[in-house]
Amino acid sequence: MKKFASFKKVTINTHIVKKHVIRLGEKTYKKTQDANVFFLGIGDFVLFFWETVKETFSLGFEFKEFLRQCYLIGYKTLPLISVTGLIMGMVLTIQSRPVLADFGAVSLLPGMVAASIIREMGPVITALICAGKIGSGIGAELGSMKVSEQIDAMEVSSTHPIRFLVVTRVLAATLMIPILVMYADALGILGSWAAINIKGSVSFVLFFHQAFRVIDFMDFLPAVIKTFFFGAAIGFVGCYKGYTAGRGTESVGKAANSAVVLASLLVIIIDLIAVQITDMLL
């Protein structure tokens, strides 16, 4: 016969239960607060974006500051992009050559490298480098302007800081990054030709012919279009993080750091979306 378990008399310690309920309540409250901060942050971001769009199309465009930013974002980034572009092409060629050689398809190397540089590697690597240099630069600059009350000073002297600081930087980044990407693409292809010539001898004309035999306008166009979005995202995130930095000097570093992280993440996400759209359309 099955023996029934004997039940013990259970005494409930109300003090412990109360303590657990309180702890649960505190945790729930903290989570709610965190969610609140998160959604407020999104709201802030959207409002800042809307204000930037509004000021972009309002009268009184700060053309001189826009040109200065184009110089700083475009010209001052050229050395870094030159080195990166050249090395990108060389590395891609040196890494791909043995695999193609196994299949006896070394003649396809210029076309393969050119296609991967123009379609993907050039835009993404250049944009990530720019997210690091330009995004952090803008974030730190505006962050320190905020901390030292320069943005407030601008506001009280009847200048709209978003029009002067944000619109000019976002537009300069949107315009300059596609140019930097095309420049990096060109140097990448040049680097590839140089790398091929390390182990063999191919004239530039032949290399150029082989490279662009497999590339057409529709390879080039989507890649260029997405770089405008990369530029806008990098400029905007840098400005947003700097402009909304806290009051202490520590927040300048935080602004620069989070601008790089968020801008890099956005570049990857935009790239994924762009690739999906291109795939659907072509």
Added chain:
Amino acid sequence: MQESTKKNNLVIEICNLSKGFDNQLVLKNLSLNLMDGENLVVLGKSGSGKSVLIKCIVRLLNADQGSIHVLGKNVNELRSKELAKLREKIGFLFQSGALYDSMTIKQNLEFPLIRIKKKLTKKERDEKIEEVLVNVGLGETLDQMPSELSGGMRKRASLARTIIVDPMIMLYDEPTTGLDPVTSNGISTLINDVQKKYKTSSIIITHDIECARATADRIIMLKDGDVYMEGSIDDFENSTDELIQSFFKEKT
């Protein structure tokens, strides 16, 4: 009749102003007036809400409650364009000076001038910049960067940038903080000179008693976000109030 004349001379009228941050009230139902041509010094310990007060006046911070009338206009109800117009008549000297790091002193002074005095020619602008810089004793710094100037010089340059657009009201946020006594005296003298030359009405936020002595027509002391005492410098110095005495003794 006397009341209405007094009302007409008011350039700033603040009624029951309250402002708080994170459930902590910094200003509590504060009311004060600034008369035309007057230098009003606002004294108070750190954290008493002095800087918050003048930031509310130019709406760098939005008031939670109460009204602020500047030159007859309710600051809290102005649209952004109207607010920008009103701000053209107000000069704000920031505690840190807030000179634009990436610009030379000349470009710093040109910045508000181009945007507010749009009708001036380049020659007139250059003359005005030179005149104002000479007035603050910085005639030789035109092409220098802010980082090349000393703390006192930066304050002077910042003051020059503020007065270059001929404001009617000046708001000084701790103008002598971080400066040696000699330079502080120089800044206090400059504040009086600006008042005389440009016929401004000023609110001077400070906890520097020497600056208050040198510049004040009237003094207001803030405590816990409200007016604790109001009067002339003599009233304050002769006060038997423990807090006022300790403040004046300590600071002197």
